[in-house]
Amino acid sequence: MLTLADVHTHYAKSHILHGISLEVQPGEVVGLLGRNGVGKSTTLKSIMGLVRPSQGRITFEGRDITSMPSYKVAHLGIAYVPEDRRIFRLLTVMENLRTGLDRGGLTEARRKELLDKVYESFPVLGERKNQLGGTLSGGEQQMLAIARAMMLEPKIILLDEPTEGLMPRMVSQIRDIIGRLHHDGVAILLVEQNVGLTLGASSRCYIMEKGLMRHHGPSAALKADPSVIHQYMGV
Amino acid sequence: MFEQILVQTVNGLVNGMVLALVASGLTLIFGIMDIVNFAHGDLVMLGGFTGAVTVAQTGNFWLGLLVASLAIAVFGALLQITALRPLIGRDPLTTIIATFGISLVLQKYALWQFGPTAQNIPQPITGQFQLFYLQYPWYRPGAAVLAGGIIAALYLFLKFGKYGIWIRATTQDRVMASAMGIPVPLVHTGVFAIGAAMAAASGVLFAPLAAVTQTMGFEFTLRAFIVVVVGGMGNLGGSILAALFISLLEAYASLVVSPSQAVIVSFVALILTLLFRPTGLFVPTPK
Numbered sequence: 121m122l123t124l125a126d127v128h129t130h131y132a133k134s135h136i137l138h139g140i141s142l143e144v145q146p147g148e149v150v151g152l153l154g155r156n157g158v159g160k161s162t163t164l165k166s167i168m169g170l171v172r173p174s175q176g177r178i179t180f181e182g183r184d185i186t187s188m189p190s191y192k193v194a195h196l197g198i199a200y201v202p203e204d205r206r207i208f209r210l211l212t213v214m215e216n217l218r219t220g221l222d223r224g225g226l227t228e229a230r231r232k233e234l235l236d237k238v239y240e241s242f243p244v245l246g247e248r249k250n251q252l253g254g255t256l257s258g259g260e261q262q263m264l265a266i267a268r269a270m271m272l273e274p275k276i277i278l279l280d281e282p283t284e285g286l287m288p289r290m291v292s293q294i295r296d297i298i299g300r301l302h303h304d305g306v307a308i309l310l311v312e313q314n315v316g317l318t319l320g321a322s323s324r325c326y327i328m329e330k331g332l333m334r335h336h337g338p339s340a341a342l343k344a345d346p347s348v349i350h351q352y353m354g355v
Numbered sequence: 356m357f358e359q360i361l362v363q364t365v366n367g368l369v370n371g372m373v374l375a376l377v378a379s380g381l382t383l384i385f386g387i388m389d390i391v392n393f394a395h396g397d398l399v400m401l402g403g404f405t406g407a408v409t410v411a412q413t414g415n416f417w418l419g420l421l422v423a424s425l426a427i428a429v430f431g432a433l434l435q436i437t438a439l440r441p442l443i444g445r446d447p448l449t450t451i452i453a454t455f456g457i458s459l460v461l462q463k464y465a466l467w468q469f470g471p472t473a474q475n476i477p478q479p480i481t482g483q484f485q486l487f488y489l490q491y492p493w494y495r496p497g498a499a500v501l502a503g504g505i506i507a508a509l510y511l512f513l514k515f516g517k518y519g520i521w522i523r524a525t526t527q528d529r530v531m532a533s534a535m536g537i538p539v540p541l542v543h544t545g546v547f548a549i550g551a552a553m554a555a556a557s558g559v560l561f562a563p564l565a566a567v568t569q570t571m572g573f574e575f576t577l578r579a580f581i582v583v584v585v586g587g588m589g590n591l592g593g594s595i596l597a598a599l600f601i602s603l604l605e606a607y608a609s610l611v612v613s614p615s616q617a618v619i620v621s622f623v624a625l626i627l628t629l630l631f632r633p634t635g636l637f638v639p640t641p642k
Contacts, residue, residue, distance in 0.1 A: 194536035206531040
């Protein structure tokens with residue numbers, strides 16, 4: 121469904137991605153592991169059209185989306201939950217959700233359905249729907265970022281370090297929501313430092329080092345033989 | 356003296372509301388695109404001329420207001436697409452130079468199209484009322500109320516409208532708004548068109564109070580710019596309060612000195628703001 125072939129990306133003069141190839145099938149949860157600064161976030165930004173690859177091709181459902189403006193990428197069904205969450209701080213929780221809901225071709229009934237689902241998954245967002253996004257706690261902001269992405273009814277969600285800096289209770293809630301999205305048939309490309317969570321949630325994993333894809337295999341195999349993880353993640 | 360102060364309060368409020376209408380458009384555009392539109396006052400001027408021509412042809416002030424706003428909105432959208440969209444994300448200096456260039460072109464165009472003489476729009480409301488020692492025209496408070504109404508409509512649109520949320524989201528985080536599927540380039544063009552329409556409306560509302568000349572734009576740009584800085588760049592509520600504040604200051608100052616010297620107080624307010632509270636007078640203290 122989503123394919124990256126030999127993608128190179130630069131930030132100004134520094135070469136970040138040195139030819140990344142990966143693939144996500146419909147409904148699949150795929151992990152993307154690696155130390156800090158190896159290019160995991162840049163990979164997601166390249167898919168989303170937030171940075172332009174200098175070389176290589178990104179396709180989604182057979183369409184070339186390389187360097188497509190991100191709002192068009194979003195319309196195709198790719199949602200993005202960035203590492204720093206990027207909640208609209210001066211918009212209320214409800215208005216944050218509406219940025220994804222206010223689009224053409226969405227019936228009133230379907231809107232309500234989507235909202236009900238989010239409030240069911242994240243009851244705290246329902247309680248705070250008239251509160252400004254900037255007043256939420258870190259964990260609540262993470263939930264709002266995921267909920268906001270869900271409003272787009274995406275086929276795939278790019279999740280960038282959703283558990284970073286969260287309390288263990290919040291982490292397990294994020295783990296649950298990944299499971300629920302997977303159950304609903306939404307594909308997920310999960311960038312994480314939390315190896316245990318990633319291996320548990322995903323069916324396959326890629327491991328990156330210095331802008332290159334170093335390893336790729338079933339998550340179960342990586343779990344059974346942690347030496348590869350040790351080698352690239354140093355844990 | 357007390358009566359004079361009250362009269363100047365009314366004058367200040369009237370001027371302040373028209374200025375607030377100009378400044379709201381400027382601050383909206385700055386907030387979302389980080390562009391200081393130095394041609395904004397010239398859009399006021401073009402709006403005034405378009406209104407004057409329409410009123411001269413049809414005799415209908417309200418039609419003039421509508422035609423000028425719509426025409427300048429379309430013109431603003433075209434201007435944004437052709438001249439400013441290609442500069443987005445570049446050094447802010449390039450947009451300053453570009454909008455300054457546009458300002459000069461528009462002034463020369465107006466000179467060529469409408470001639471060097473001032474044009475007038477007759478006051479659509481001709482009645483007067485007794486304000487102490489003065490016969491005060493009803494049109495002046497009427498224009499203020501109308502300007503306030505347009506600003507209120509903008510506020511409600513931004514607060515509750517679907518596209519209002521798009522505008523606020525894009526203002527706060529352009530990149531994330533785009534990732535949420537909001538067509539950011541279209542929002543930018545739309546906001547520029549709205550700002551241009553508001554400038555044009557101010558030009559038509561202002562024309563019966565003074566006159567439309569091809570050089571009036573610069574003063575509007577300058578005054579609106581002062582208001583936007585004093586009110587806090589990109590802050591709509593702050594700009595409105597600052598417009599009233601500055602206009603009242605000038606009105607009171609002209610009790611003591613001549614009106615042309617009273618303008619100095621707005622520069623003093625600008626300098627003091629930049630010195631002591633550069634984020635703006637009418638914004639909450641940043642945490």
